[in-house]
Amino acid sequence: MTDQRKIKIKVEDLTLIFGKRKQEALALLDKGISKEEILKKTKCTVGVNKVNFEIKEGEIFVIMGLSGSGKSTLIRCLNRLNEPTAGKVFFDEHDITRETNKELLETRRTEMSMVFQKFGLLPHRTILENAAFGLEIRGEEKLAREEKAQQALETVGLKGYEQQFPSAMSGGMQQRVGLARALANDPEVLLMDEAFSALDPLIKSDMQDELLAIQSKLQKTIVFITHDLDEAMKIGDRIAIMKDGVVDQIGTAEEILTNPATEYVEAFVNKVDRKTIITAETLMFKKNTLVQMPKDGPKGSIRKMRTIGVDVLPVEDENKVFLGYVWLQDLLELEIEKETSIEKALKTNVPSVYKSYSVEDMLPLITGTKYPLAVIEEETGKLLGLISQTSLIIEATRFGKKEISELKERANEM
Amino acid sequence: MEKLIDLGTIIESGINKLEENFSGLWGAIDDIISWTVHSMNNVLLGIPFYIIIAFVALGAYYANAEKNAFKIEGLKKGGGLTLFVILGLFLVFAMGYWEESIQTTTLVIVSTLIALIFSIPLGILAARSKTADVIIRPILDLMQTMPAFVYLIPAIFFFSVGNTPGVVATVIFSLPPAVRLTCLGIQNVPSDVIEAGRAFGATEKQILFKIQLPLAKPTILAGINQVILLALSMVVIASMVGAKGLGSIVYQGIQQNDIAKGFESGLGIVILAIILDRITQAIAKK
Numbered sequence: 264m265t266d267q268r269k270i271k272i273k274v275e276d277l278t279l280i281f282g283k284r285k286q287e288a289l290a291l292l293d294k295g296i297s298k299e300e301i302l303k304k305t306k307c308t309v310g311v312n313k314v315n316f317e318i319k320e321g322e323i324f325v326i327m328g329l330s331g332s333g334k335s336t337l338i339r340c341l342n343r344l345n346e347p348t349a350g351k352v353f354f355d356e357h358d359i360t361r362e363t364n365k366e367l368l369e370t371r372r373t374e375m376s377m378v379f380q381k382f383g384l385l386p387h388r389t390i391l392e393n394a395a396f397g398l399e400i401r402g403e404e405k406l407a408r409e410e411k412a413q414q415a416l417e418t419v420g421l422k423g424y425e426q427q428f429p430s431a432m433s434g435g436m437q438q439r440v441g442l443a444r445a446l447a448n449d450p451e452v453l454l455m456d457e458a459f460s461a462l463d464p465l466i467k468s469d470m471q472d473e474l475l476a477i478q479s480k481l482q483k484t485i486v487f488i489t490h491d492l493d494e495a496m497k498i499g500d501r502i503a504i505m506k507d508g509v510v511d512q513i514g515t516a517e518e519i520l521t522n523p524a525t526e527y528v529e530a531f532v533n534k535v536d537r538k539t540i541i542t543a544e545t546l547m548f549k550k551n552t553l554v555q556m557p558k559d560g561p562k563g564s565i566r567k568m569r570t571i572g573v574d575v576l577p578v579e580d581e582n583k584v585f586l587g588y589v590w591l592q593d594l595l596e597l598e599i600e601k602e603t604s605i606e607k608a609l610k611t612n613v614p615s616v617y618k619s620y621s622v623e624d625m626l627p628l629i630t631g632t633k634y635p636l637a638v639i640e641e642e643t644g645k646l647l648g649l650i651s652q653t654s655l656i657i658e659a660t661r662f663g664k665k666e667i668s669e670l671k672e673r674a675n676e677m
Numbered sequence: 678m679e680k681l682i683d684l685g686t687i688i689e690s691g692i693n694k695l696e697e698n699f700s701g702l703w704g705a706i707d708d709i710i711s712w713t714v715h716s717m718n719n720v721l722l723g724i725p726f727y728i729i730i731a732f733v734a735l736g737a738y739y740a741n742a743e744k745n746a747f748k749i750e751g752l753k754k755g756g757g758l759t760l761f762v763i764l765g766l767f768l769v770f771a772m773g774y775w776e777e778s779i780q781t782t783t784l785v786i787v788s789t790l791i792a793l794i795f796s797i798p799l800g801i802l803a804a805r806s807k808t809a810d811v812i813i814r815p816i817l818d819l820m821q822t823m824p825a826f827v828y829l830i831p832a833i834f835f836f837s838v839g840n841t842p843g844v845v846a847t848v849i850f851s852l853p854p855a856v857r858l859t860c861l862g863i864q865n866v867p868s869d870v871i872e873a874g875r876a877f878g879a880t881e882k883q884i885l886f887k888i889q890l891p892l893a894k895p896t897i898l899a900g901i902n903q904v905i906l907l908a909l910s911m912v913v914i915a916s917m918v919g920a921k922g923l924g925s926i927v928y929q930g931i932q933q934n935d936i937a938k939g940f941e942s943g944l945g946i947v948i949l950a951i952i953l954d955r956i957t958q959a960i961a962k963k
Contacts, residue, residue: 344875372878383873387891397877399887448877 268319270353271452271484272341277314277350279336282307285348298507310336312508313350320451321482325499326510327489333508334488338456341486342375343367354452372401376445380457382437384429390416390440391425397448408447415447416440418477435466439473446477455487459494471498492531496520504528543625544618546655547638547648554578554589554605561597561605564589577637577646578609584644585637587611615639618647625655692831703835710787710841717783726770733952734762740959758955765948772941774923778949781912781922784840785953788847788908793901796852800859800900801885810860817853825850825911829918843912843920851907858900862893898961905953913946923949 280288288307291300298309311333318324328334339345341352343359352359359370376397384393391409392399394416398408416422419439429437438458445453459467475498478485489495495502496516503513504527512524523529554564554576568576574591586609593608614628615637625636629652636650696703721729738759742751769778803810828849832842866889874884890897916924923942930939 342876344872368878368880370878371876377873377876379869379873379876381867381869383867383869385870385888385892387894396874396887400874400877400879400883444877454876 268321270317271320271322271355272318272486273351273353274314274316274341275351275353277311277337277340277352278309278348279311279333279340279345280307280348281310289349309508310345311340311347314505314508314510316503316510316513318484318486320484322500323478323485323487323498325487325489325495325502326505327492327495327499327502328505329490332505334490334505335456336508337505338454338486338488341452341454342371342377344377372397373448374450375452375454376448376450377454377456378438378441378445378458380460382429382434382441382461384437384440384444386429388428389425390421390427390429390432393429393440394443394447396444401448411449412443412447415443418446418480419443419473433466434462435470438462438470442474442477446481451484453483453485455485457488457490460489460491467494474498504531542618542622543616543620543636543638543650544647546622546650547618547636548650549648550577550646552576553646556580556586556606556609557604559605560603561594561608564605565591565594565598568594575634577649578605579646583646585615585639585646587613588634610634613637616650617641622655625650629655692834696835706845707836707841710791710844711839714783714787714840714844717787718780721779721783722776726766726775730763730766730770733766733956734759737762737952737956737959740956758952758959761955762952765952769945769948772945774926774942774945777921777923777926777942778945781909781924781946781949784844784847784912784915784920784922785905785908785949788844788851788912789901789905791844792848792852792904792908793855795848796855796900796904797859797897800856800897801863801890803856803860804863804889805885813856817856820849821853825914826917829915833918838919840920842918843915846915846918847908847911850911851904854903854907855897855900858903859893859897862896862900863889865896866892895961898957902954902957902961905957906950909946909950909953 278289278292280292282288282305284305284307288301288305288309291304292309292312296304298312302308314337316324326334326337336345340347341359343362347360350360354370354374359367362370385396388396391412395408395412398411403411413425416425419442421436421439421443424432424436429440432440438461441458459470462470471494474485487495487498499516501513501515502519504511504519506525506527512519512528514522519528520532523532552567552571554567556578558581559567564576568574568591575588577588578586580586588610589605589608590610594605597605597608613634614632616625616628616639618638618640628636633652635652636655638647638650639645640647738751738755741755741758743754745751745754766778769775799813803813825846828846829842832846836842836845870888870892871884874888879887912920912922913924913927916922916928923945926938926942927946929935930937930942
């Protein structure tokens, strides 16, 4: 599916050099001379060094690196806030680096909007006027632009704040305004430069979720800059890791985690909290045998358990909605009492999660219960699979199986 | 001691040439300024004094009280200045200097307006172009350090005596702070806001009018306030070249060694200064 999407942005040999003797420095760079050497010889700094990548339509493409890695310079080359020294940036079919000033203004006005780390809101304007700013620049009528801005504000959850001023709002809310301003233009591409980096961690996480929710509705092509690998892994479909103006590796979070291309990437990856990346979907095992209520009575259920050799089975109703578990010992009692329904043995107070939950999200759920975690489909309530407590603990602690069983024994003794 | 370089003579001959070659221009400027000052004086003096006092008092009240104009808080905020305006202006009237005060105010208003027509665009230019800044800055330094009286000499030369040389000298003397503060205000607009404007495809003109000028407004208004106060102080000096108003009374006081006259007219100037300053400051604070 990924391969069928068309390419929205294509960057070819993009290079940006700061300094006065750019062409001289560029010639040296072409000869393969190092950045340090070029700085010594020409007093020019190489900000972005022959970067190549393609971004597909509807993709969230994250460019990550530490400060000074050239990532913010790179994103500014895409809308030419920084003028590239060499190389091309294709947007659909046309080359942005060759656009005249007039064409460039038009591109910025209609095709790509930007969200900034420091928000960049106008303090003398209300939230509504700020959100409508891009449309105003474009020359839209007041009524039309305010209606669009209003919708964008509703999308980011700021309904009711239209007449406030930015100074009255928290950082998180100001950035929502920044996002609304970008969305109001209805661009095909969103450029987000460290958009959430200035926010405190809880708000940051909220905004990431919000962005993902908006993205699932609007399907924009998003270029997202961050220095935070956890953030990159959470929201990026693909991630490009940048160092000293060079892109070291491009791949999905999984590819980068399992197969770091350079030492730099590896050093990054080692610092990542795996707990936040591994999701319920990767940990669960599928469960094909289920007890269905009211079809299966105690006898039928016991039979199912014996065939596959387990003492607990998940229960669903006739619409395949997950209900809970039944245990063999409870069913045996019901059989003795000659009950025909398993309802009395059904344990409904059990933990369940959606497949996007991370290990970190799931850990708190296993304390104080002996049940495996049920992974449920969000829309239907259908059981997708189960996660055993052991595999969750292994993933969370990276302990071996032996250590885990020791831990468990010790816990039981206590 | 003999002069090695006779700079004064060079400047003098330059000014002579300017006077001869552009005499039509100077005549036109003289006509326009004289006419404006004259008709504004006539209009203001045609209005009964109590209406003007009431009007200024109301202006002072609204400038301070803003949205609370009809509440107790508004009265607390704007009440003091309003009372001062009423008592102060009535005192000026009662001392018999109403006409002179109006003449002075007219000169201040005309000079300030002319100064702003030049200084704000110059300030914008200096903020946006390094070359312009490098050229304008030393000229401003010169204008501010040159003793105010020096401006009177060429002003008389071009426009003979009367209100016009007074206005021209006042404009030159009071213009620098507005240029400086406009430039400063624009340069202090955070770069991230301007970058946001660029990213959304704003033209240079849109960036100036929708971002830089609105954000620089408080600083520019502070500059305007400075211009008004400098203009007022210069108008007094300008009476030496025949500008009418409270300044000429002060001047008479000095010449006739008349303490009563000097004190009364001086007090009138102080009252005007306080009123103009407080009202413009209140507007700038909004």
